[in-house]
Amino acid sequence: MRLRCQQLLSPRFSKAEDVVAWMGMMQAQDYSQFRWAVGMRMKRPSLKDVNDSLSSGKIVRLHLLRCTIQTVAAEDYRWMLELCRDRNLSTIKSWPSYNKADFSEQYFHEATEALKAILSDKSLTKKRIGVEISKLGLPGDAAHIHQILLRGEIEGLLVSGSVQSSDATWTLAENILTRDMLSPTLSGGEALAALARKYFRSHSPASFKDFCWWTGLPVGKCRMALQLIAPELDEVKVMGQEMFAYKPQPAKGGFAVLQPQQAAIGKSVHLLPPYDEYLIGYKSRQLALEKHHEHRAHNRSGIFHPVVIYNGRVVGNWKSSFAQKAKEIETDIFAQKRKVGVKRLEKAKSTLQNFFD
Numbered sequence: 001m002r003l004r005c006q007q008l009l010s011p012r013f014s015k016a017e018d019v020v021a022w023m024g025m026m027q028a029q030d031y032s033q034f035r036w037a038v039g040m041r042m043k044r045p046s047l048k049d050v051n052d053s054l055s056s057g058k059i060v061r062l063h064l065l066r067c068t069i070q071t072v073a074a075e076d077y078r079w080m081l082e083l084c085r086d087r088n089l090s091t092i093k094s095w096p097s098y099n100k101a102d103f104s105e106q107y108f109h110e111a112t113e114a115l116k117a118i119l120s121d122k123s124l125t126k127k128r129i130g131v132e133i134s135k136l137g138l139p140g141d142a143a144h145i146h147q148i149l150l151r152g153e154i155e156g157l158l159v160s161g162s163v164q165s166s167d168a169t170w171t172l173a174e175n176i177l178t179r180d181m182l183s184p185t186l187s188g189g190e191a192l193a194a195l196a197r198k199y200f201r202s203h204s205p206a207s208f209k210d211f212c213w214w215t216g217l218p219v220g221k222c223r224m225a226l227q228l229i230a231p232e233l234d235e236v237k238v239m240g241q242e243m244f245a246y247k248p249q250p251a252k253g254g255f256a257v258l259q260p261q262q263a264a265i266g267k268s269v270h271l272l273p274p275y276d277e278y279l280i281g282y283k284s285r286q287l288a289l290e291k292h293h294e295h296r297a298h299n300r301s302g303i304f305h306p307v308v309i310y311n312g313r314v315v316g317n318w319k320s321s322f323a324q325k326a327k328e329i330e331t332d333i334f335a336q337k338r339k340v341g342v343k344r345l346e347k348a349k350s351t352l353q354n355f356f357d
Helices: 016-023 032-039 049-055 076-094 096-100 104-118 128-137 143-156 188-205 207-213 221-230 290-298 340-353
Strands: 057-062 069-073 156-158 169-172 233-238 241-246 267-274 307-310 313-320 329-333
Touching: 016 049, 016 057, 016 069, 016 076, 016 188, 016 241, 032 049, 049 057, 057 143, 057 156, 057 290, 069 076, 076 143, 076 188, 104 128, 104 143, 128 143, 143 156, 188 207, 188 221, 188 241, 207 221, 207 241, 233 313, 267 340, 290 313, 329 340
Parallel strands: none
Antiparallel strands: 057 069, 156 169, 233 241, 267 307, 307 313, 313 329
């Protein structure tokens, strides 16, 4: 069921923005490979289509939940930003790196005005923004630029810009997010309910602790969110864990959850990028990952690695150069090697390689 809800089996959407809207938010630390995380969930994985959605603002990349980097659909940007803003501002102001950069309110005001001029009609990389900021007599070193971009995202000034190269770019939110792309602002309760609905319909089955981890919001708010959509959830027990599964609902905007009997796993192999929602979207990963294999998927510092999954379980690692369009893909299968099979693995590799066509 989890594979199907995550759109890893029988993907239902042709557009990148529909995939991201379904998932709620998708982790996006790795600028190259997060696009594969979106693409592999499309009916026809296409890097060009994902890049087009990014460049047009239909999906944007910025710091949101847990003050980490995610991608979100434009239609959800406004209310999700509002939901996360205060907590994220409080979080970054507690970071030593923020204070080390002498990030005064005066600097933020001056840098904000500078960014409005520098990015008025364009998208620029972090390095280029630093150069332009320096020309105006403001600190343009990496530490200051990182913090001003981060805070600019949280304050609603900046979002990801057009795709120009292998480096991320930034632009003014008003440059790329037109009024007709944005949904109305939701009230506190409405936003919490929407967030919970998006999470459980795309991540089921999942536990309350999983939801708390994913949102990074206070437990009280998460409990309220769960209560608001309680009629839409079934309580289930999976491998001894109390979890919730989103019930099939009437289609709204083309998004209806599949019936449980339709969620047969089948014998599938997928090459998941690092930080993929299939793993990072849960506090407990025991449904997909054996305890003694955890180090293969992520380290203790929260760095996630590309993994191979077979029938929903992590069975190996893979690596490839996206700059070279994944022409060569190396795999290391450390579990269920015979069951994975050469043909299934080659099919998964071909899917990734075709993504670049």
